[in-house]
Amino acid sequence: MSACAKSQEYGRAAMPLVIQKFGGTSVADADRIRAVADHIARTRRHGQDVVAVVSAMGRETDELYHLADLVSSTQPGRELDMLVTIGERKSVALVAMALADLGVDAVSFTGSQAGIITDNAHRRAKILEIRPDRLREALAAGRLPVVAGFQGMSQDREITTLGRNASDLTAVALAAALGAELCEIYTDVSGVFTADPRLVPEARRLRELSFEELLEMADTGSRVVAQRAVEYARNHDVPLHVRSSFTWEPGTMIKREYHGMEQAIISGVTHDESEAKVTVTQVPDQPGVAGRLFRALADSHVNVDMIVQNVASDGRTDISFTVPKSDLASAMEVARPLLDDLGAENVVADPGIARVSLVGAGMKSHPGVAAKMFETLSDAGVNIEMISTSSIRISCVVRGDFVEQAVRALHTAFSLSSPDGHAP
Ligand code: ADP
Ligand code: ASP
Ligand code: MG
Numbered sequence: 001m002s003a004c005a006k007s008q009e010y011g012r013a014a015m016p017l018v019i020q021k022f023g024g025t026s027v028a029d030a031d032r033i034r035a036v037a038d039h040i041a042r043t044r045r046h047g048q049d050v051v052a053v054v055s056a057m058g059r060e061t062d063e064l065y066h067l068a069d070l071v072s073s074t075q076p077g078r079e080l081d082m083l084v085t086i087g088e089r090k091s092v093a094l095v096a097m098a099l100a101d102l103g104v105d106a107v108s109f110t111g112s113q114a115g116i117i118t119d120n121a122h123r124r125a126k127i128l129e130i131r132p133d134r135l136r137e138a139l140a141a142g143r144l145p146v147v148a149g150f151q152g153m154s155q156d157r158e159i160t161t162l163g164r165n166a167s168d169l170t171a172v173a174l175a176a177a178l179g180a181e182l183c184e185i186y187t188d189v190s191g192v193f194t195a196d197p198r199l200v201p202e203a204r205r206l207r208e209l210s211f212e213e214l215l216e217m218a219d220t221g222s223r224v225v226a227q228r229a230v231e232y233a234r235n236h237d238v239p240l241h242v243r244s245s246f247t248w249e250p251g252t253m254i255k256r257e258y259h260g261m262e263q264a265i266i267s268g269v270t271h272d273e274s275e276a277k278v279t280v281t282q283v284p285d286q287p288g289v290a291g292r293l294f295r296a297l298a299d300s301h302v303n304v305d306m307i308v309q310n311v312a313s314d315g316r317t318d319i320s321f322t323v324p325k326s327d328l329a330s331a332m333e334v335a336r337p338l339l340d341d342l343g344a345e346n347v348v349a350d351p352g353i354a355r356v357s358l359v360g361a362g363m364k365s366h367p368g369v370a371a372k373m374f375e376t377l378s379d380a381g382v383n384i385e386m387i388s389t390s391s392i393r394i395s396c397v398v399r400g401d402f403v404e405q406a407v408r409a410l411h412t413a414f415s416l417s418s419p420d421g422h423a424p
Contacts, residue, residue, distance in 0.1 A: 015047060015048060015049040016047075016048050016049065016181045017048070017049040017050075017051065017139070017178055017179070017180040017181060018043065018048050018049070018050055018051075018180055018181060018182050018183075018184060019050075019051050019052075019053060019171050019172075019174055019175040019178070019180045019182070019183045019184065020039075020040060020043065020050055020051075020052050020053070020171075020184045020186060021052075021053040021054075021055075021149065021167060021168060021170075021171035021183065021184065021185050021186060022036050022052065022053070022054050022055065022095075022186045022245055023055050023167065023185075023186065023187045023188070023245075024055045024056055024057065024058050024059065024060070024061070025058065025187070025188040025245075026055075026186050026187065026188065026245035026246075027054055027055065027057050027058075027091050027094075027095065028057055028058035029057070029058070030094075032245075033057075033091070033094050033095055033098050034098050035245070036052075036054075036095060036098075036186075036245060037095055037098035037099045037101075037102055037104075038102065039186075039245070039248060040052055040095075040099060040104070040106075040144070041099060041102040041103075041104050044104060044144065049139055049144075050144055051135060051139070051144075051145045051146075051147060051174055051178065051180070052095060052106075052144070052145070052146045052147065053146075053147050053148075053149045053167055053170050053171040053174060054088060054091045054092050054095050054146060054147070054148065054149060054167070055087075055088060055091065055149050055150065055167040056084075056087025056088050056090070056091055056150075057087065057090065057091050057094075060087040060090075061084055061087045061150075061164075064083050064084045064086065064087055065080075065084060067083070068080055068083055068084075077121075077122025077123050078122055078158055078159075080122065080123060081122050081123065081151075081158070081159050081160055081161045082159055084161060085110070085111070085148070085150070085151045085159055085161060088110075088111075088148035088149050088150055088151060088167070089110060089148055091148075092108035092109070092110075092146045092147065092148045093108050095108070095146045096108040096146045099144060099146070104144050105142060105143045105144065106143065106144040106145075106146055107138055107143050107144070107145055107146070108145075108146045108147075108148070109134065109135070109145055109146070109147045109148065110148050110151065110159075111147070111148050111149075111150070111151035111152040111153065111159075111170065112151070112152065112153035112159060113134060114130075114132065114134065114135055114145070114147045114148075114174070115130055115131035115132050115133060115134060115135070116130055116151070116152035116153065116170065116173070116174075117129040117130065117131065117152060117153060117154075117155065118152040118153065118154050118155075118160045118162065119154065119155065119160075120154045120155060120156050120158070120160070121160070122154075122158070122160055122161070123160075123161055123163070124161075124162070124163045125152060125154060125160035125161065125162050125163075126162075127152060127162065127169070127173050128155070130173055130174065130176075130177035132174065132177045132178055135147070135174070135178065136178070139178075147170065147174065148170075149166065149167025149168075149170040149171065150162055150163075150165075150166045150167045150169075150170060151170075162228075163228070165223065165226040166226060166228065166229075168185060168225050168226040168228075168229035169226060169228050169229040169232060171183050171185065171229070172229045172232045172233045172236070172238050172240070173232055175233075175236075175238045176232065176233075176236035176238050180238070181239075182238075182239050182240075182241055183233065183238050183239070183240050183241070184240075184241045184242075184243060185224075185225055185229075185240060185241070185242045185243070186243060186244065186245035187224065187242065187243075187244065187245065188244070188245070188246065189224065189244060190205055190243060190244040190246075190247055190249055190251050191205040191206065191242050191243060191244070191251030191252035192205070192206050192209055192214065192217070192222070192224055192225075192242050192251075192252040192254070192268070193205050193206065193224075193268065194206065194266075194267065194268045194269065194411065194416035194417070195268055195269045195270070195407055195411050195416065196222065196270075196271070196407075199271070199404055199407055199408070200269075200407060200408055200411050202411075202417045203411065203416070203417070204416060204417050204418075204419065205251065205252060206252050206264075206267060206268070207252065207253070208252065208253045208254070208255070209252055209253070209254045209267060210254070210255070210256065210257040210361055211230060211233060211234035211254060211255070211256060211257075212234070212257065212361060212392060213267045213268075213359055213360065213361055213392065214230050214240075214254050215227070215230045215231060215234060216357075216359040216390065216392055216393045217267070217268055217270050217359050218230050219393075220270040220271075220272055220355060220357035220359065220393065220395055221270045221271050221272025221273075221274070221355065221357070222268070222270045224242060225240065225242060225254075230254075233254070234256075237256060239253065239254065239255045240253070240254040240255075241253055241254075242254065257361065263361050263362040264360050264361070264362050265360050265362035265363055265366050265369065265414075266358050266359070266360035266362070266363065266369070266414045266416060267359050267360045267361070268358075268359050268360075268416070269356065269357070269358055269359075269407050269410045269411050269414075269416065270356070270357045270359060271354060271355065271356050271357070271403050271404075271406070271407050272354065272355045272357075273354045273355075273400055273403060274324055274325055275305060275322040275323065275324055275325060275353065275354075275355060276322065276323060276324075276325045276328040276349060276350060276351040276353060277320055277321070277322050277349075277350040277351075277353045277385070277386070277397065278320065278321055278322075278323060278328070278331050278332065278335060278347060278348070278349055278350070279318055279319070279320040279347070279348045279350065280293065280318065280319045280320075280335055280339075280342070280344050280346075280347050281318050281344065281345045281346045281347070281348065282316045282317075282318070282344055282345035282346070283316060283317050283318065283319055283342055283343070283344040284315060284316060284342070284343045284344075285312035285315050285316060285317045289319075289342055289343075289344075290309065290319060292338065292341070292342060293319065293335065293338060293342060294307075294321075296334050296335075296338055297323075297331060297334050297335070300330055300333075300334045301330075302323055302327045302330050302331045302334060303323060303324055303327055304321050304322070304323055304331075305321070305322045305323065305324075306321060306322045306355075306386055306388045306395070306397065307319070307320070307321045308320045308321070308386045308387075308388075320385075320386060322353070322355070322386070322397065325351055328349055328351060331349075332347060332349050335347040352399060352400045352401070353385065353397050353398070353399065353400055354397070354398060354399070354400040354402075354403035355395050355396070355397050355398075355403075356377075356395070356396055356398055356403055356406040356407055356410065357393055357394065357395040357396075358373055358393065358394050358410060358414070359392060359393045360392060361392050363391075363392060363393075363394070364391050364392060369394065370389070370394050372413065372414070373394055373396070373410065374396075376409050376410055376413040377396060377398070377406055377409065377410075379409070380402075380405055380406060380409035381402075381405075382398050382399075382402045382405060382406045382409070383398065383399065383402075384396045384397070384398060385397045385398060385399075
């Protein structure tokens with residue numbers, strides 16, 4: 001849609017619309033809030049309409065969850081969501097005030113006021129619909145909306161949250177609903193890097209990336225843009241620009257793959273320490289056993305990720321799978337009582353694992369990436385416990401203590417610091 005056609009939607013002279021999302025570190029204190037307001041005001045002066053989406057200041061959301069832990073072991077979802085949404089409510093009001101000082105007519109909105117309608121699942125609500133009438137009216141009146149990230153209102157008109165790190169999702173969903181040209185994700189690093197720059201200082205910033213690649217990176221532990229936000233951006237074709245709110249320099253563009261786009265064999269190495277491994281030992285090698293186990297896990301909402309069934313010997317086999325650490329206790333509770341029924345020997349929990357992955361669209365057409373990955377890990381003395389692949393990703397489960405070593409060894413072996421690197 002052209003900028004002109006878009007502006008007619010909210011009935012004012014043509015100004016292309018950009019969504020600017022600021023994460024917790026970007027608004028961590030008063031100075032940061034003034035710097036963010038300054039940047040928003042500058043964008044507006046340069047002829048763009050802006051809708052800002054803001055996270056809670058610094059670690060405030062963690063602190064609110066901690067406070068809940070101190071007073072309650074029940075923590076009803078409704079009350080928890082009422083509590084933690086305060087963080088974003090505070091930061092949007094402060095950003096709007098800082099904008100007012102710069103002469104910008106800004107107006108803050110909660111998720112509910114912004115028309116973000118969700119299902120009734122507290123703590124992990126899904127967006128069902130966006131009714132951005134109030135945002136459109138504000139824009140049409142020349143005002144600048146500042147929207148609280150991470151929250152919405154359920155069909156039952158209760159306050160909900162969309163899951164941890166979901167301000168990214170709020171921003172992308174508003175970009176789609178308002179027909180914005182671009183959704184900018186401002187954070188504390190200057191883009192998407194070939195590995196977490198905190199772990200690999202020589203990691204290189206990527207100029208551009210496809211939705212598919214960023215989705216695999218987000219799926220395998222790179223939290224720079226939340227996984228659900230990338231998925232939403234891909235499904236609604238919302239271009240993303242990940243960049244720094246400290247240096248304001250151009251960062252990484254993420255869009256649909258198009259002909260001529262740089263297709264790196266490997267775009268990055270990711271790691272994830274949030275999962276644990278469960279092994280059910282000595283399972284009879286018979287049809288139906290895996291079905292019964294994984295049906296019971298699914299019915300208990302345990303989120304199973306990788307699965308490996310070892311080769312059977314003596315008609316028996318081990319089945320291992322990974323789950324988020326937060327689901328480990330439930331997975332054990334589901335699996336233990338099933339042992340007799342399955343005819344299995346034991347179930348063992350192992351929280352000491354981590355996953356290291358290589359992601360790259362170009363690996364589809366380049367054989368040898370997996371071989372080189374396994375050789376590199378072996379040379380670094382890292383044992384591989386499980387392997388899984390997609391067409392643009394290879395993941396290995398390793399001991400948690402070895403994951404940083406594994407990331408660095410792979411980053412070096414595939415020459416990811418160099419723009420011409422990554423030959424298998
Ligand atoms: P925000 O609070 O702005 O949402 P996050 O902490 O959620 O920020 O995400 C930014 C962090 O993501 C960075 O500080 C960085 O450590 C981490 N990160 C992990 N992997 C990558 C990567 N491949 N490229 C850039 N950042 C990454
Ligand atoms: N403040 C929320 C969180 O910490 C949402 C976000 O920052 O994206 O999870
Ligand atoms: Mg984030």
